[in-house]
Amino acid sequence: MLGRRRRLAILAEGCFTALEAKTAVGVLRYRGDEVAAVIDSTRAGRTADSCVGSGGETPVVANLEEAAARGADSLLIGIAPQGGALPEVWRERVRGSLERGWDVISGLHAFLGDDPELAAAARQGGGRIHDLRRPPEARRVATGRAARVAPLVVLTVGSDCNVGKMTTALEIERELVKRSVHATFVATGQTGIMIADRGVAVDAVPADFVAGAAESLVLEAAGAGADVVLVEGQGALHHPGYSGVTLALMHGVCPRALVLCHHQGRDRIRVSEERDSGPRIPALAELRLAYEAAASWVSPASVVAASLNTLGLDGAAARSACEAAERELGVPATDPVRFGAARLADAIEEGACG
Amino acid sequence: MLGRRRRLAILAEGCFTALEAKTAVGVLRYRGDEVAAVIDSTRAGRTADSCVGSGGETPVVANLEEAAARGADSLLIGIAPQGGALPEVWRERVRGSLERGWDVISGLHAFLGDDPELAAAARQGGGRIHDLRRPPEARRVATGRAARVAPLVVLTVGSDCNVGKMTTALEIERELVKRSVHATFVATGQTGIMIADRGVAVDAVPADFVAGAAESLVLEAAGAGADVVLVEGQGALHHPGYSGVTLALMHGVCPRALVLCHHQGRDRIRVSEERDSGPRIPALAELRLAYEAAASWVSPASVVAASLNTLGLDGAAARSACEAAERELGVPATDPVRFGAARLADAIEEGACG
Numbered sequence: 145m146l147g148r149r150r151r152l153a154i155l156a157e158g159c160f161t162a163l164e165a166k167t168a169v170g171v172l173r174y175r176g177d178e179v180a181a182v183i184d185s186t187r188a189g190r191t192a193d194s195c196v197g198s199g200g201e202t203p204v205v206a207n208l209e210e211a212a213a214r215g216a217d218s219l220l221i222g223i224a225p226q227g228g229a230l231p232e233v234w235r236e237r238v239r240g241s242l243e244r245g246w247d248v249i250s251g252l253h254a255f256l257g258d259d260p261e262l263a264a265a266a267r268q269g270g271g272r273i274h275d276l277r278r279p280p281e282a283r284r285v286a287t288g289r290a291a292r293v294a295p296l297v298v299l300t301v302g303s304d305c306n307v308g309k310m311t312t313a314l315e316i317e318r319e320l321v322k323r324s325v326h327a328t329f330v331a332t333g334q335t336g337i338m339i340a341d342r343g344v345a346v347d348a349v350p351a352d353f354v355a356g357a358a359e360s361l362v363l364e365a366a367g368a369g370a371d372v373v374l375v376e377g378q379g380a381l382h383h384p385g386y387s388g389v390t391l392a393l394m395h396g397v398c399p400r401a402l403v404l405c406h407h408q409g410r411d412r413i414r415v416s417e418e419r420d421s422g423p424r425i426p427a428l429a430e431l432r433l434a435y436e437a438a439a440s441w442v443s444p445a446s447v448v449a450a451s452l453n454t455l456g457l458d459g460a461a462a463r464s465a466c467e468a469a470e471r472e473l474g475v476p477a478t479d480p481v482r483f484g485a486a487r488l489a490d491a492i493e494e495g496a497c498g
Numbered sequence: 499m500l501g502r503r504r505r506l507a508i509l510a511e512g513c514f515t516a517l518e519a520k521t522a523v524g525v526l527r528y529r530g531d532e533v534a535a536v537i538d539s540t541r542a543g544r545t546a547d548s549c550v551g552s553g554g555e556t557p558v559v560a561n562l563e564e565a566a567a568r569g570a571d572s573l574l575i576g577i578a579p580q581g582g583a584l585p586e587v588w589r590e591r592v593r594g595s596l597e598r599g600w601d602v603i604s605g606l607h608a609f610l611g612d613d614p615e616l617a618a619a620a621r622q623g624g625g626r627i628h629d630l631r632r633p634p635e636a637r638r639v640a641t642g643r644a645a646r647v648a649p650l651v652v653l654t655v656g657s658d659c660n661v662g663k664m665t666t667a668l669e670i671e672r673e674l675v676k677r678s679v680h681a682t683f684v685a686t687g688q689t690g691i692m693i694a695d696r697g698v699a700v701d702a703v704p705a706d707f708v709a710g711a712a713e714s715l716v717l718e719a720a721g722a723g724a725d726v727v728l729v730e731g732q733g734a735l736h737h738p739g740y741s742g743v744t745l746a747l748m749h750g751v752c753p754r755a756l757v758l759c760h761h762q763g764r765d766r767i768r769v770s771e772e773r774d775s776g777p778r779i780p781a782l783a784e785l786r787l788a789y790e791a792a793a794s795w796v797s798p799a800s801v802v803a804a805s806l807n808t809l810g811l812d813g814a815a816a817r818s819a820c821e822a823a824e825r826e827l828g829v830p831a832t833d834p835v836r837f838g839a840a841r842l843a844d845a846i847e848e849g850a851c852g
Binding site for chain 1: 705708709710739746752769
């Protein structure tokens, strides 16, 4: 990860659950071979799998010392809280890691490298702070030219944040690569960057340049010869806080195909840390209309498949939810983590040839 | 402006035209009594009015010395170029101003205060750099609560950038205040901030927090007792580079009324410095549908009036364009600069009472 193979300690103190530690779960699922331990003293002694359903036997430990005993050499901040500040109770551990000479990898909005105390600890210990959300220097304004690249550009879009847009793009990429298609995942968020070792966290870019940054990522992937470019979506058009990120990403990327992602059973948008307080999530068919309309303002796109996150449902309920989504939308729908991404990949291969 | 009454020298070297020096023109029109001179050596000896149709007899001069002779005590950067960098040929003049002890007021994306040479010149001369686009420290995520404030919230939206969204909001504010309505203009861009002495340049805020910053501005205006809040719009939903800013602003502000702004005769979106290269601008009725649909994703809004910029047309053609827009949209349409904002204010007063 980020230039060398690592032995990561993932910091998820007090919140190592599937809902709260989204970054930790993503890294465990896709870069689990580089994780030495997860730090959460409230769950020490358990395995990652028993806490979040990913990461197998990776141990959960109480502190830096125990993580070091497991061979850890870098600290990764395993959460992405709203507002993006470092929880003050975590500061001690971040400083301790830097003083040991460990690199610290962070996707927070608050840049750790700009914190005088942490920057001093890094200088002293010799470790490096990787602030993955720091925006690129270049200030580019998008012009819509991503609509004219050769590969099929696919964007995952969703009914809310944290419904599976990154996971869906990654699962489709894996499936297409297995089929010998030259498919490339384009990371647009901090967890995606940790997994792909490149990309831009577009939600931290000054607003005028979000679409331009996304456009550059697609042009780069097209220039490297990809036949299918799978772009990780962000936010949701119906989310009052993040809809602008979603639209900027869409108009920068100019996808031809959209994969609509939804967390089955979620009725309301999570506008704040309290659950179920936000506006109602529209029906899938209404979501499709909104996304296709918004795309058409710059470059037309169609929803070619739906990806349901059925975590928490039993197998029969999950299958029936996917079938209902297929009937509602008239396109293939599945849970790629549970049932595999084959049907989603089929829909995209058809789009790439069609 | 910004804490004290000033004698401004507006820097517009080589580009003091209505199209290129948008910031200069806005300041001349609404804060003209604080402008001592405009610096553009290619137009020295002329008046502001003869160059841009605003600013009356304000002299255009060749350099800082001549501006100083007119009593200037501050420099204001009069352009807002794409990308927002300081043109290198302007650096000498900015440094010269700071060395004289003048304050420098800038709305560029590139923060002059972060430039070592200019920061040193400011320290040495004693002047201060005001980077108006520097985002607020607070990182707030919008939740849609602006939809529940008491005043009528109005947002100007448009067919493209630079069509008259700020001017329309300011002209309506003036007209309503003349009628003794407690109306407040909310600035969301650098020129608006220069005119209103407060606000946030939302296009420079990290994307996750644009809607939250806009929401805060509306809550503040409502808290101060306004009956009508007129929010300066940004960008356009059909602009590939800036649509995300537009949507974030809309979903943060949660307007109930929209005023649709268009530059009569412009057919294509200006996606880059070259004219006429961008996508076609849809018909006004189609624009209305797009804006009302986008608003409805978070909170419903209606287009209650249209504002046409008829610069360059003769009086008869301007009147006939406004009549055609009224027929197309079924709401009042006028050019508020040319014909006054009375009809727009009527439409909004109806909305505030209705």
